[in-house]
Amino acid sequence: MRQRRRNTADIGIAMNSDESQAIIESLNLIQADTMINANDVVVITPNWVKPAGTETGDVVSPESLRTIIRFVKKNNPRRIIVATGSAERTTSEVMKAVGYDKIINEEQVEFVDLNYGPFVRVNLNHSSPPATNLNKLYEEMTFLISFAQLKLHNVATMTAAIKNIALGWPPAEEHGYPKKNLGIHNDIHGFISAMAQVIPIDLSIVSTNPAMIGTGPHNGIPRRVGIIISGTDPVAVDTIGARLLGLHPEAIRYLWDLKNKNVGIADINQMNIKGMSIADAERAFSMAVYGQAFTVE
Numbered sequence: 001m002r003q004r005r006r007n008t009a010d011i012g013i014a015m016n017s018d019e020s021q022a023i024i025e026s027l028n029l030i031q032a033d034t035m036i037n038a039n040d041v042v043v044i045t046p047n048w049v050k051p052a053g054t055e056t057g058d059v060v061s062p063e064s065l066r067t068i069i070r071f072v073k074k075n076n077p078r079r080i081i082v083a084t085g086s087a088e089r090t091t092s093e094v095m096k097a098v099g100y101d102k103i104i105n106e107e108q109v110e111f112v113d114l115n116y117g118p119f120v121r122v123n124l125n126h127s128s129p130p131a132t133n134l135n136k137l138y139e140e141m142t143f144l145i146s147f148a149q150l151k152l153h154n155v156a157t158m159t160a161a162i163k164n165i166a167l168g169w170p171p172a173e174e175h176g177y178p179k180k181n182l183g184i185h186n187d188i189h190g191f192i193s194a195m196a197q198v199i200p201i202d203l204s205i206v207s208t209n210p211a212m213i214g215t216g217p218h219n220g221i222p223r224r225v226g227i228i229i230s231g232t233d234p235v236a237v238d239t240i241g242a243r244l245l246g247l248h249p250e251a252i253r254y255l256w257d258l259k260n261k262n263v264g265i266a267d268i269n270q271m272n273i274k275g276m277s278i279a280d281a282e283r284a285f286s287m288a289v290y291g292q293a294f295t296v297e
């Protein structure tokens with residue numbers, strides 16, 4: 001299995017009401033443009049759950065996806081592919097309803113629907129299911145970007161970079177809609193952890209523009225904050241996302257499990273954080289979301 005491009009936990013936290021600008025600022029903080037080379041097959045997996053307006057917090061912004069595509073293009077990689085598999089409705093329905101197809105066509109990048117093959121079979125360190133099909137892109141990609149909205153989740157506790165990949169890559173052709181037929185949701189935390197162990201995320205981008213609180217992942221309350229967390233270690237990025245929601249990584253079983261398996265870093269003192277401090281980000285997030293500033297500590 002390939003390794004992450006960087007083993008360090010480099011984190012950039014930026015805040016801007018313009019989401020695209022915040023993305024660029026956070027990526028520049030960690031010098032993300034130096035991570036991609038001309039031989040790379042870059043895959044961008046955005047969070048496309050269902051056909052919904054971006055103001056709901058259910059899905060990422062099409063224009064922000066364009067920003068990430070153009071950021072990747074600067075390094076002129078061999079291929080750029082937008083690839084995901086929606087869980088609630090067919091991926092093509094979500095693409096057309098939200099406007100992602102327009103962005104993909106205009107930017108002239110490839111698209112792969114991960115809900116369909118051809119497949120490779122991948123074993124998981126998990127019992128239900130113990131293996132899953134994954135699109136053959138799994139073996140072809142050399143650099144993976146996860147782009148997700150930050151959400152509270154009524155079963156998985158939180159959606160961010162790691163869960164976006166763990167539920168976006170298993171094909172609905174095998175697991176059904178909403179990907180429950182073979183037991184993913186029997187132990188969703190164990191499944192997310194198992195998927196994170198076989199699919200390294202090279203660059204994680206998590207947006208709070210808006211974030212979803214309350215009864216996520218679909219019927220929650222969207223709140224525009226403007227913070228973007230980008231990083232080279234998905235466990236570290238998701239740990240900071242958890243803290244914005246008021247949670248330590250111990251409160252999210254899959255995140256704590258991945259920390260204990262040394263898949264990534266959950267100790268903020270071991271992270272190389274640039275831009276906003278975690279405390280300032282926590283205060284800004286809580287003020288925007290709850291009307292009162294506080295920090296997890």
